[in-house]
Amino acid sequence: MPDPAMLLDVAGLHATIDSKEILKGVDMRIPHGEIHALMGPNGSGKSTLAYALTGHPKYQITAGSATLKGTDLLPLTADLRAQLGVFLSFQHPTAIPGVTMVNFLRAAMRSQGKELSAREFLTRLTYEMAELKMDESFRSRYINDGFSGGEKKRAEILQMALLQPQLAILDEPDSGLDVDALRIVADGVRRAVEGSAGKMGVLLITHYNRILEYLRPDTVHIFSAGRVVASGGPSLAKEIEAMGYEGLLGEVAPVSASA
Amino acid sequence: MVTKTDPLSRDYKYGFHDQDVSVFRTEKGLSRKVVTAISQHKGEPEWMLEFRLKALGHFPKRPMPAWGADLSDINFDDIYYYVKPVDEQLNSWDDVPLSIKNTFDRLGIPEAERKFLAGVSAQYDSEVVYHSIHADLEKRGVIFSDCDTGLRLHSDIFRKYFGTIIPPNDNKFASLNSAVWSGGSFVYVPKGVHVEIPLQAYFRINSDNMGQFERTLIIAEEGSYVHYIEGCTAPTYSSNALHAAVVEIIAHKGAHVRYTTIQNWSDNVYNLVTKRAVAYEDATVEWIDGNLGSKVTMKYPAIYLMGERAHGEVLSAAFANSGQHQDAGSKCIHVAPHTTSNVVSRSISKGSGRTSYRGHIKVLPAAYDVKVNVRCDALLLDEESQSDTYPYMDIDNPDVTIGHEASVSKVGEDQLFYLRSRGISEQDATALIVNGFFEPFAKELPMEYAVELNRLLALSMEGAVG
Numbered sequence: 021m022p023d024p025a026m027l028l029d030v031a032g033l034h035a036t037i038d039s040k041e042i043l044k045g046v047d048m049r050i051p052h053g054e055i056h057a058l059m060g061p062n063g064s065g066k067s068t069l070a071y072a073l074t075g076h077p078k079y080q081i082t083a084g085s086a087t088l089k090g091t092d093l094l095p096l097t098a099d100l101r102a103q104l105g106v107f108l109s110f111q112h113p114t115a116i117p118g119v120t121m122v123n124f125l126r127a128a129m130r131s132q133g134k135e136l137s138a139r140e141f142l143t144r145l146t147y148e149m150a151e152l153k154m155d156e157s158f159r160s161r162y163i164n165d166g167f168s169g170g171e172k173k174r175a176e177i178l179q180m181a182l183l184q185p186q187l188a189i190l191d192e193p194d195s196g197l198d199v200d201a202l203r204i205v206a207d208g209v210r211r212a213v214e215g216s217a218g219k220m221g222v223l224l225i226t227h228y229n230r231i232l233e234y235l236r237p238d239t240v241h242i243f244s245a246g247r248v249v250a251s252g253g254p255s256l257a258k259e260i261e262a263m264g265y266e267g268l269l270g271e272v273a274p275v276s277a278s279a
Numbered sequence: 280m281v282t283k284t285d286p287l288s289r290d291y292k293y294g295f296h297d298q299d300v301s302v303f304r305t306e307k308g309l310s311r312k313v314v315t316a317i318s319q320h321k322g323e324p325e326w327m328l329e330f331r332l333k334a335l336g337h338f339p340k341r342p343m344p345a346w347g348a349d350l351s352d353i354n355f356d357d358i359y360y361y362v363k364p365v366d367e368q369l370n371s372w373d374d375v376p377l378s379i380k381n382t383f384d385r386l387g388i389p390e391a392e393r394k395f396l397a398g399v400s401a402q403y404d405s406e407v408v409y410h411s412i413h414a415d416l417e418k419r420g421v422i423f424s425d426c427d428t429g430l431r432l433h434s435d436i437f438r439k440y441f442g443t444i445i446p447p448n449d450n451k452f453a454s455l456n457s458a459v460w461s462g463g464s465f466v467y468v469p470k471g472v473h474v475e476i477p478l479q480a481y482f483r484i485n486s487d488n489m490g491q492f493e494r495t496l497i498i499a500e501e502g503s504y505v506h507y508i509e510g511c512t513a514p515t516y517s518s519n520a521l522h523a524a525v526v527e528i529i530a531h532k533g534a535h536v537r538y539t540t541i542q543n544w545s546d547n548v549y550n551l552v553t554k555r556a557v558a559y560e561d562a563t564v565e566w567i568d569g570n571l572g573s574k575v576t577m578k579y580p581a582i583y584l585m586g587e588r589a590h591g592e593v594l595s596a597a598f599a600n601s602g603q604h605q606d607a608g609s610k611c612i613h614v615a616p617h618t619t620s621n622v623v624s625r626s627i628s629k630g631s632g633r634t635s636y637r638g639h640i641k642v643l644p645a646a647y648d649v650k651v652n653v654r655c656d657a658l659l660l661d662e663e664s665q666s667d668t669y670p671y672m673d674i675d676n677p678d679v680t681i682g683h684e685a686s687v688s689k690v691g692e693d694q695l696f697y698l699r700s701r702g703i704s705e706q707d708a709t710a711l712i713v714n715g716f717f718e719p720f721a722k723e724l725p726m727e728y729a730v731e732l733n734r735l736l737a738l739s740m741e742g743a744v745g
């Protein structure tokens with residue numbers, strides 16, 4: 021039974037893409053206000069889990085359940101899940117030429133019933149962009165079009181800050197960032213959690229311990245071959261850094277090899 | 280993708296129909312009698328009647344174009360070629376009949392007038408009923424009037440240029456227009472005069488089964504600048520309406536003419552327009568051409584680059600909804616050395632809609648050091664949508680640099696997902712992507728036209744995806 025007190029409750033989740041099974045029984049529970057890190061080898065299915073939870077139409081769920089505060093996410097399309105408060109910061113954000121950030125952000129907020137007057141919106145936007153040290157010119161840039169790797173990550177965090185989700189799934193928000201940018205992004209996440217009065221949960225997918233030092237996750241999950249194979253405290257991340265996945269888990273097979 | 284076709288016509292925004300206030304109309308069909316009646320009714324000089332009758336003679340001899348869209352449904356005998364809505368040309372808004380005012384109100388004309396004091400000239404059916412021009416422009420010698428007035432009041436200039444760029448035997452629809460033309464705009468900009476504010480005209484077809492055959496003539500003297508804008512919309516009717524316009528532009532040495540049009544005909548209109556410009560030494564001509572709506576559009580704005588260093592731009596956007604065929608493109612003829620042309624075309628097909636790009640680049644033997652750039656991109660919204668490209672190149676000089684790029688793509692699944700993951704519905708996400716695709720075009724438009732384009736696109740997108 022899904023636990024309605026739990027922010028996110030994933031049980032026995034299986035998902036396939038092009039009839040190839042990638043997720044093979046994912047179990048994960050994130051209480052309100054907690055930050056959970058998800059680590060695991062390349063190709064183990066972390067991004068797939070993120071997509072499956074946010075409703076990417078390319079992925080078919082073949083078994084299991086996923087609920088947000090007791091509401092079944094699986095029958096809902098991506099936009100409805102977002103309206104419920106699920107947010108995904110993409111590992112590789114998509115460029116959409118011709119659509120300006122400012123138009124997009126307003127459309128997104130409107131769709132989630134969070135529309136502000138033009139003036140309030142601009143004030144908010146200016147504030148959040150300043151916090152993330154983003155130049156104002158990004159407002160009129162096209163979505164992710166020609167953004168550098170680090171700029172894309174900041175733009176994702178900007179969206180999270182404006183949309184104030186219940187659950188933020190952050191897929192490698194730290195990859196490709198310089199040290200200063202890493203701190204800015206981590207601060208952005210922490211601000212969002214604190215601003216939510218301890219209600220927002222975070223699923224933070226990462227390969228590096230560094231961002232975890234800033235964000236101090238409550239739990240670290242290790243993902244391997246489409247499943248969570250170990251969960252523990254922050255020390256788990258340090259062990260991975262020291263020993264590698266192979267050292268920690270023994271022979272680690274990526275999903276592609278075990279399919 | 281799943282398609283639920285919901286043609287624009289169902290909620291066509293301007294598909295209302297005012298009480299017909301015509302005061303004079305010719306009988307249906309085309310004949311010497313009809314053409315003579317038009318000319319006499321307008322009190323035209325003899326040479327114009329002769330011009331019309333000669334054109335009428337060409338009309339049956341010119342073949343229907345067999346290479347483009349399907350025109351077989353046009354019944355030339357079932358069309359009113361001339362309808363005059365009010366008795367006389369009005370100079371003040373207060374004099375405009377209420378039913379016409381209502382129409383204009385819905386089209387936003389009075390506002391446009393307030394905003395753009397430079398000049399508003401709106402065509403209602405065949406005759407311009409309302410027209411104003413800023414006194415300052417008049418003082419500087421700028422003429423902005425309907426074409427009939429141009430003929431009446433400025434006959435010397437008018438006669439010197441009229442029909443010289445597009446002769447009456449050019450093609451079947453140019454012949455037809457030349458025989459029965461009425462209304463349209465006449466613009467004359469004297470040497471060295473820069474008209475800073477765009478000159479705007481608003482066209483609209485209102486009577487069932489009447490054609491609209493306006494004629495626009497723009498002359499920019501040496502070193503002058505003018506931007507002319509025209510928007511079109513027509514109410515929805517059960518039978519097919521025909522729009523066959525002719526636009527001629529003459530850009531003299533060093534002149535710069537920009538012609539912007541957004542056409543949004545209702546989906547039963549045949550929109551067959553001949554547009555051609557000549558650009559002399561160091562002159563620039565730009566066609567900014569947006570085509571939404573209509574049943575069939577065939578339109579290929581042309582630029583003849585006659586003098587050295589002349590430059591031509593054709594920037595076009597087309598949206599074909601279910602049942603519509605937008606056959607559009609451009610023609611750039613490089614006659615002189617050091618001439619350059621740039622063609623950018625963006626088209627979107629939705630449902631069973633079809634867009635075709637037909638481009639012709641010609642470089643004559645004397646034209647060396649020529650640069651040509653052509654880029655056309657098509658976006659398909661549904662599985663059954665269609666787009667095709669017909670680029671023709673006739674290059675008779677080896678000293679030519681040509682860039683040509685073309686692409687056809689579908690709305691990207693990843694782009695859609697990205698937007699939807701922010702809460703935006705599939706329909707709104709598609710509309711955003713569509714607007715973004717037209718952005719290179721929209722950003723060339725004055726603000727309120729860009730806004731209008733976005734709204735029209737959003738309307739056309741309703742029910743796009745299920």
Ligand SMILES: Nc1ncnc2c1ncn2[C@@H]1O[C@H](COP(=O)(O)OP(=O)(O)OP(=O)(O)O)[C@@H](O)[C@H]1O
Nearest residue numbers: 037038040042061062063064065066067068275276
């Ligand atoms: N369309 C597809 N067809 C087949 N396999 C696919 C398809 N898309 C993704 N995969 C595979 O799914 C597996 C999981 O990919 P996923 O992106 O979820 O990994 P990841 O854990 O996020 O890796 P990384 O750490 O490199 O980001 C990979 O082996 C990938 O090749």
Ligand SMILES: [Mg+2]
Nearest residue numbers: 066067068111
């Ligand atoms: Mg990944």
